[in-house]
Amino acid sequence: xxxxxxxxxxxxxxxxxxxxxxxxxxxxxxxxxxxxxxxxxxxxxxxxxxxxxxxxxxxxxxxxxxxxxxxxxxxxxxxxxxxxxxxxxxxxxxxxxxxxxxxxxxxxxxxxxxxxxxxxxxxxxxxxxxxxxxxxxxxxxxxxxxxxxxxxxxxxxxxxxxx
Numbered sequence: 001x002x003x004x005x006x007x008x009x010x011x012x013x014x015x016x017x018x019x020x021x022x023x024x025x026x027x028x029x030x031x032x033x034x035x036x037x038x039x040x041x042x043x044x045x046x047x048x049x050x051x052x053x054x055x056x057x058x059x060x061x062x063x064x065x066x067x068x069x070x071x072x073x074x075x076x077x078x079x080x081x082x083x084x085x086x087x088x089x090x091x092x093x094x095x096x097x098x099x100x101x102x103x104x105x106x107x108x109x110x111x112x113x114x115x116x117x118x119x120x121x122x123x124x125x126x127x128x129x130x131x132x133x134x135x136x137x138x139x140x141x142x143x144x145x146x147x148x149x150x151x152x153x154x155x156x157x158x159x160x161x162x163x
Contacts, residue, residue, distance in 0.1 A: 006089035014075055015082045021071040026143060029065035033058040033136045040129050048125035049112055055125070055132035056105040062139035063087040063102065069143050080106055095138050101131035 010016045040054035063083040067073060070090070074082035084103050091099045105128055111118050 010082075010085060010089065015078070016067070016072045016074055016086060019071055019073050022068040023147060026065040026069040029061045029068065030136070030140055030143070033061040033065070033139075036061065037129070037133055037136060040125075040132065044122065044125055044129065048122045049120040051125035052105070052120050052128045053109055053112065055128040056109045058132045059102050059105060059135045062136045066090060066139055066143060069146060090142075095142075099135075101128075102135055105131065 007016075011018065036054045036058035040051045040058065043050040043054065060080060060083055063086065064074075067083065067086050072086065074086070084106055087102060088099055108128075112120065
C-alpha cells in the first residue's frame, strides 16, 4: 500500500481533512513535544504514570506536527487515533519501529484513563519515555527533510535542556 493510496483512504473515510500547510504550527508542536519530554523525564521517579502520559503526549503532538506540516488535520472525532493512522501511512519501513511504539502508548494511555487501577511501573514509564524520544526525533527528521530546515530547533533544545 502506498502513502498516497492510504492517504486517499483516510480522506475518503472522513478521518482527515486537507488544509493549508502550517509549518509554524508544526514547529510550535515540536517545541512543545520537547517540553513534554522534559516534563516526563522529571517525573520518572515520582510519578511513572505522569511520565508515561507526557511521553505519549509528546508523540501525539509531534505526529500532529507532521499532519500540519503536510497540510492535513484530523476530523472532529477520534483525533488521537486519527493522528496514529496518519503517521502510520506517512512512515516508511525505516521508521516502522518508532511508529509501533506510538500506537502501543496510545492504547495503554487510554487504559490508564478508563481503568484507574491499572498500574504503571517505573520501568514501563522509562521505556515509554525512550520510545517517545526516538519518535519525536524521527518526526523532527522527517519534517526537516520536507522543509529543508534545521530540525526546527529540536537538536539545539535537546543539547541545551539535556533531553
